[in-house]
Amino acid sequence: EPNALVSLEKKGIYTPNAKATQVELYQGLNASAPTLNPDLIGKIKPLFKVFHKFMPAGFYYKTFMQPKKLWMFYERLLRSFAGISKSPVDLDSEHYDHTHHNCDVLIVGAGIAGLTASLELAKTNKKILLVDERPQLGGTSYEYPDDLVGETNQILHIKNIISQLEVHSNVTILSRTTAFAFHDENNVVANELRQDHLTPSVRNKKISRQRLHKIKAKHVLLTTGASERPIAFDNNDLPGIMLSSAGLSLLNKFSVLCGENVVIFTNNDSGYTTANYFAKYADNICLIDVRNKSSRVALSSKVKLYSNSAIINANGKDSVKSVTISELDSSSNLTDNRQTIVADAVLISGGFNPIVHLDCHTGSNPVWDDNLVAFAPILDKPCRSGAGALTGYIYAQDASDNASEQANNIISGSTTKLLASENYLNTVQFFNVPGFGKKQFIDMQNDVTTNDIELAIRENYKCIEHIKRYTALGFGTDQGKTSNVLGVAIAAQSQKLKMNEVGTTTFRPAYTPVAFGALAGQHVNDLFDPQRFTPMQPSHVNNKAVFETVGQWMRPWYFPQNGENMDKAVLIECAQTRNSLGVIDASTLGKIEIHGPDAREFLNRVYSNNWTKLPVGVCRYGLMLDENGMIMDDGVTACIKEDHFVMTTTTGGAARVYQWLELWLQTEWPELKVFLSSVTDHFSTTAVVGPNSRKLMESICSDIDFSQEDFPFMHWRDGTVCGVKARVMRISFSGELAYEINVQSNYGRYIWDKVIASGNKWGIVQYGTESMHVLRAEKGYIIAGQDTDGSVTPYDADLGWAVSKNKSFSFLGNRSLYRSDTSRTDRKQLVGILTEDKKLVLAEGAQMLNSTEDNKMLGHITSSYYSPTLKRSIAMGLVRDGLNRKGDKIVVSTAKGDKVNATIGSYVFFDPKGLKMNGNQ
Template identity: 60%
Template sequence: PRHMFRVPDGQPEGVGAKAFVDYQNDVTAADIELSIRENWQHIEHVKRFTALGFGTDQGKLSNVNGFVITARALKRPVSEVSTTTYRPAYTPVSLGALAGTMEGATFDPVRTTAIHASHAARGAALEPVGQWMRPWYFARKGEDLHAAVARECRAARTGVAVMDASTLGKIQIDGPDAREFLNRVYSNAWSQLAPGKCRYGLMLDENGMVMDDGVTACISDTRFYMTTTTGGAAKVLNWLERWHQTEWPELRVWMSSVTDHWSTVALVGPKSREVLSRLCSDIDLSSEAFKFMDWREGTVAGLKCRVFRISFSGELSYELNVESGYGQALWEAVMAAGADLDITPYGTETMHVLRAEKGFIIVGQDTDGSMTPNDLGMGWALSMKKPFSFLGKRSLSRSDTARSDRKQLVGLLPEDPQQVLAEGAQIVEDPNIASAKLPAPMLGHVTSSYHSPELGRAIAMAVVRGGAQREGQRLYAMARGRVTPVKVVSTVFIDPKGERQHA
């Protein structure tokens, strides 16, 4: 037998057909010969001159042939040429071996709150939200999703209801420059926010697009407690660290993730103050002393607690924050205190309905990375006079972001009050779109759509081109071959003056 490293063709290298050695990087025998003529004598130099063995196979398919061709060009034994440095893996490794035990729960870990056992005991249906398993709805005997959600919504609007809000991202921001840092990463102003007060903030990317939102509380002049969306917590923390470490290292400020440190119980509804008063005696809960967007520190059910008067439902609401280890004890105490008032636990589906009735956005559902605050009708959250430009401010003056015909958030009322629109349905002007030649011009799409128990009808939110100027117009939502006429309205379907949450 004869070892074959280069199929002979009787011609000098470089003449005739190309003789490929490394099929990944298209290295030929002529390239190796050229490297030797260029006086690259060491095999590692030949490798770098030609890219021999640079591919993902690390030379497993080509290098032996390359070494022999190099040795012949140098007129030396192969043993003197030696080999290049091989990097792991030295032998083929299956993808399954690399994955190892990373499958199922070890590949995508499930996170549960400290109150999870209480939810499971009450038969909550669960859904994944940002790796957390959250209660979706709490069905009673004989109820389906829709019946359970309607009951939970009625409790929150007319009585008292309770939700586990522990999954919200929580970041503690410390340091003498914390206020200035918040001024730069949020679009609104933070210089005058006093201890004991909270403020809603929008966070924009460099392009001026909304990337997250949440309420931040002033704990002291040098400490703030920021909340983020459930799925955006890690991204926001990385975003804050990136700008602090790379652009503003002179600011004396430090961020800590405290999401797992706090359990949060949202006590919601007109009777929420009555329930809380049964558990808390060291905080004046009157509307005059404890106003909307205030926070107080006190004792609830014998536990040290931060009580925030904020609302994602539009109702009178308190968010009770205790150390996570006491979360379940707080939940059960709240349930016991409100038992005679038929206190009702509710899940994420009801939360979505309540916030949509009030016109509150969910970042990532009503936004898609291309929505500015002005597109969302939230220009009030922009402080354009801050001494230091906030992130995204410059982009808001670009011709594209300033034009009036951008997609803008609107409310929709289907003409058939019982027709719940499909989320993602396309918004069009032509009622004959189903028979029109496709593709047809689209104005936007439905972002959120629910049946409102409060209004007894279907409601929706959508982003529509030039939507701010279309209020009162008749448009059409198309999905799955069905065309539904809709009326463009305000995104705020109930309590436009906010009287309930200020009660």
């Protein structure tokens, strides 16, 4: 039943969108309609009937185009009619857990087939796990209690099997457990509802509400059964119209008669069985069969049969009151011979669909079976088989025999496929009443009609996957279990194709909705994600730093000296660093030592630029690409000795880069004699930045000549800083004269405090990551992962100078740079963006357009800040063909929907000649 959704309970135990017919009742159950005022909406909805012809599938995308500013209002209005619960806003007060199983045989489905197979296998020493989604084992047997297995009523037969299974210690039975995902190598995930059926006040807080079972099985036997499907006719969404199996479940499981004037509409023999059951309790039973009379099932004399007929219309307002039927000719077309029958309940059986979903989760596609008139599983994966109604054995005796044979095949290891059943329901292909109604619903929850399918095809959405998305067929909570085959049938009829030519939509996990809590299990609240701190952490805390997490590291974000907010603190930090002196903790940058006689060749292969002639004592910027030629990471690598290099990476990319290097070294280039060591935690790095940084370094280090001539940019020197041995690198990520002091980690805080104490005479300021971002953006230094997104080549980022064309051995990603896609002219390229309004700071991610009239997106903003140095906003962004559009005027869309004017230019906003990096003002 896809229509009846309810919200259960409140606050910490609130459950949205529960299927009413599958909720187990308990004392004090609190259920409510998903919409806030269902009575009001119920009164309003009939007013829309006159507009139905203007509201086909997807009408809201065609209708509510203008004005755009009202779309949010339209959306809220439409959603209020959808009958969907609101998401929880309170924390879940109950807990969930996970467990793992290893078994010889997993049996999914505990109907007559699953139970029979379990008993056969239980007699061996195999470890058996049986799971079933229902609270009561036996499947649909309770809907058909008179069916016999041998000479025994199948209900008694099932109870006998269960009692025998209970004495076998090698059998584990999990009821209320749905296998919702089937992965490769027979890995199955199932969710057990352990306490959902209990009143919340009596639930055991020491036991999880739900449990996720992760199952690894040597063999999986699917006995998932088959689900009934409807037949579409006009007004078939009226209350009182249901599947025959639903009516039988009410009658035989709960002793509820769904009506006094019951009409059963069928295209197969099961309708006769249904009619016979109802004839025991009601006097006015009519059976409408689109075929001639069944030769297999005898019909009770109390049932009035209308053969070669079909329901064409259900009549009534708030519920079904009668049905109009028509005789069918030999081609199943409607005739003029029609009549109306009183009905307060209509039961439909349009055939049975084997529940193939789990078999399809691993890539198998079901095939159309003309005997079953359904899509059947192919069960083509190793160590997998099926039995019972899933494979066409509908009747209890047949299902039991088939399951027993399959179990014996598993025991013997035989892979011989069993013969198909010869006892069918004689179903005919009659899916909807032809050419009559305008409101024949096939997906009740999403209001998809036969006309909607035909409309999608007329608009050239002919593939079943496209039809599904155009109409929202099967998008509801039942994921098309009652509607998809009808949708395929209508598509086949409209295009004059066979069912197997149309095929099915893709079946993906989860088979049924699963609570997020069950998926998360114990992994909630604060998780054990390590927090990493540099040795300077106590000093940062003492200096009132506000922190942010960067790749697990707790880095100072900014330093409010007198309670300033971030914006004001950044203005102070940037200005003082540019004008005098600043210091930043750079210890978090990834550091990888590369040793070995082939270290230089290794660098040549993993970096895009050339490393053949890099002398000892010199550093070089390196650009690392992935196999697709896209920027993956960047950093500076120093040559310590001919066979020893130190590579730095971005903070967040350190682990990924290290794994990447090891992958290639171990699997693709084992001939290279290279050894890698991650030394990020071994060193602390204090970066001294600003025009007075040379003066500071000269005051705390006497054994290094810091003159421009002896210690140029991108070089390093060994020396003694404040009495501690250090490796000093002249590297800048700000565009200022800067030095990085690298010492053993134990001395990190000592050096940091000494640098600050010595720098006070120049008004040294500590700055954090936010100021670092502003300073680097002013200078036009990119951040891999922010200004790049896995789709940016060096040429897109205007870094073609970092790509060497003279290597004897190609570097990673080189070949991909020459593909047609990576060399096309309309690729997004990194440029600078300056807004007309100098005070307006654009939002990162904002879309750029040619003009206010042209809505074609050019690209998006990647970095955006207010520059204290330039006293205006600056931004970097990826723009189509941006490098050839410098000087062009564009517009940028804001979050409020406004369009602001901007100009494309270079992304180097400050000191383009690099004079300040040498200490020149």
